[in-house]
Amino acid sequence: DVKVTQSSRYLVKRTGEKVFLECVQDMDHENMFWYRQDPGLGLRLIYFSYDVKMKEKGDIPEGYSVSREKKERFSLILESASTNQTSMYLCASSLVLPSGANVLTFGAGSRLTVL
């Protein structure tokens, strides 16, 4: 089975701290994604990457950056955490199938609280 592992399930940080959220997938998928999930707003795409060192902005990239130095690892960085970044963060990876289907496999999520 494809496995997407997020390094931390729960984090508590203070305003202004630099935060790293790590995500690793073990099935050689080309594409990786970071979403945040908030009540009433659903999942919103922050950034995605379709290859090593490549990144594309999603719908809400402000306040975030990403790094993809190796194919299996996609990191989300909050340069200076703020309270409005308290959220559940979900990482996913995918492979585009010959049919064109782009099925995402998600990690278990990282719940970040910024005080």
Place this chain on the structure above:
Amino acid sequence: SQELEQSPQSLIVQEGKNLTINCTSSKTLYGLYWYKQKYGEGLIFLMMLQKGGEEKSHEKITAKLDEKKQQSSLHITASQPSHAGIYLCGAESLAILTGTASKLTFGTGTRLQVTL
């Protein structure tokens, strides 16, 4: 950008009852995905629909994509406590025929509770 609206936002049904969740898009759907999320966890892929009129089933869950490809429905027959969770629809932002990665936009989700 593509917007997906799900209805209802939440649903409480008695075990054994049938239910339907709808997903309506502001644009033509090129690929429509249904996922389920157990509370506090990641999303699990259920099924994907590509063609207008297409219908797929997995165990007691059936999903359809209407002919005009702007709406999908998810139907659960004889619901069980194991069906409880959040159901999300997701859609491609680019034509899947390109075979390239595209971002997947999600609806806000439908929270399902199944009572005994």
